[in-house]
Amino acid sequence: MREGDEGMDIVRGIKGFLAGNFFLSAIRMLLGLMFLYSGFFKVLDPVSFGRVISAYGLLPGPMVPYAALTVSMLEMVLGVLLLTGTWIRPAAAVSILLMLAFSAAISINLIRGNEFDCGCFELSRFGINERISIWLVLRDLAMAAGFLIVHNARRHPISLESFIEKRRLREL
Amino acid sequence: MEQNEFITTVRRGAVLVVGAFLFGIAANYFNPGGYRFLSPEAISESRIVEIGVDEAKIKFDHSSALFIDTRDGDDYFDARIEGAINVPGFPESLSEKTIKEQFRIISRPLEAVLYCDEGCDSAAVIGRRLLEMGYPRKVYILQGGFGAWAKKKHPLEKSPDAGGR
Numbered sequence: 001m002r003e004g005d006e007g008m009d010i011v012r013g014i015k016g017f018l019a020g021n022f023f024l025s026a027i028r029m030l031l032g033l034m035f036l037y038s039g040f041f042k043v044l045d046p047v048s049f050g051r052v053i054s055a056y057g058l059l060p061g062p063m064v065p066y067a068a069l070t071v072s073m074l075e076m077v078l079g080v081l082l083l084t085g086t087w088i089r090p091a092a093a094v095s096i097l098l099m100l101a102f103s104a105a106i107s108i109n110l111i112r113g114n115e116f117d118c119g120c121f122e123l124s125r126f127g128i129n130e131r132i133s134i135w136l137v138l139r140d141l142a143m144a145a146g147f148l149i150v151h152n153a154r155r156h157p158i159s160l161e162s163f164i165e166k167r168r169l170r171e172l
Numbered sequence: 173m174e175q176n177e178f179i180t181t182v183r184r185g186a187v188l189v190v191g192a193f194l195f196g197i198a199a200n201y202f203n204p205g206g207y208r209f210l211s212p213e214a215i216s217e218s219r220i221v222e223i224g225v226d227e228a229k230i231k232f233d234h235s236s237a238l239f240i241d242t243r244d245g246d247d248y249f250d251a252r253i254e255g256a257i258n259v260p261g262f263p264e265s266l267s268e269k270t271i272k273e274q275f276r277i278i279s280r281p282l283e284a285v286l287y288c289d290e291g292c293d294s295a296a297v298i299g300r301r302l303l304e305m306g307y308p309r310k311v312y313i314l315q316g317g318f319g320a321w322a323k324k325k326h327p328l329e330k331s332p333d334a335g336g337r
Binding site for chain 1: 177180181182183184185187188189191192193195196197199200203205206207209
């Protein structure tokens with residue numbers, strides 16, 4: 001009987017998480033912070049990020065600067081939106097696409113037999129060289145799954161969206 | 173309702189991507205460490221480099237350059253820098269035709285040194301045209317043109333019957 005209750009608690013916990021609870025909000029904010037941090041350094045030094053994009057060998061040369069400028073600013077914008085809880089669904093949807101694109105880019109280069117610094121999260125600034133590997137693909141896919149959960153959640157207790165909605169309902 | 177939500181998400185997602193592109197370009201404009209974009213004309217100009225006779229002679233001695241004479245056919249026939257090919261700058265139709273015919277030779281892994289007469293602009297015109305056509309390296313223009321080269325008594329080539337013309 002007691003074991004059954006515990007099992008039900010776990011199921012309820014998972015359901016609550018998937019529907020959107022404080023824990024999911026914390027994860028969303030953490031993902032937002034990660035994007036904000038990563039994008040900030042890329043916006044400051046887009047040329048270095050452009051060199052990383054070039055190393056992947058997937059875009060024609062003239063497109064690289066535009067991709068570097070767009071992706072770096074996109075990460076910043078997504079970071080702010082996810083952190084504050086604004087436009088959560090579109091921000092999560094774009095984040096999923098971004099993570100899938102990163103995974104595909106790494107996978108293609110692994111198949112090509114290339115090996116170079118992945119340029120993830122600007123870790124090379126701190127002397128940490130994270131080279132492309134299957135683990136990075138899995139990490140990006142795991143993050144895409146995290147964004148999918150955020151995208152599908154119906155509630156976001158800690159968010160600007162929720163705060164504005166509550167105020168609106170109070171004023172009715 | 174679900175479909176409306178999907179459309180709203182897609183629309184807002186597109187706004188995010190386009191907005192990020194525009195903000196990215198704007199932020200780059202004010203970023204001293206950012207990209208510096210040049211117009212196609214400016215890129216072409218930056219790849220056209222003027223060199224003096226001495227530098228051209230070094231390239232000539234090392235056989236590292238293809239000399240391109242952009243004067244008209246008669247001048248080229250009379251005398252030219254040894255080994256130079258003729259791509260006349262004018263008329264435009266002849267110029268276009270010759271560039272197309274010679275482009276494979278010009279694109280060999282050699283530097284292109286273009287010359288005409290002093291004060292002329294046909295070498296620069298042909299240089300720009302080569303870059304537009306995808307010539308991958310810098311284009312060098314000989315300052316002072318053919319006259320400056322001849323004045324230094326550097327190697328020339330004359331057609332056998334040029335004297336009688």
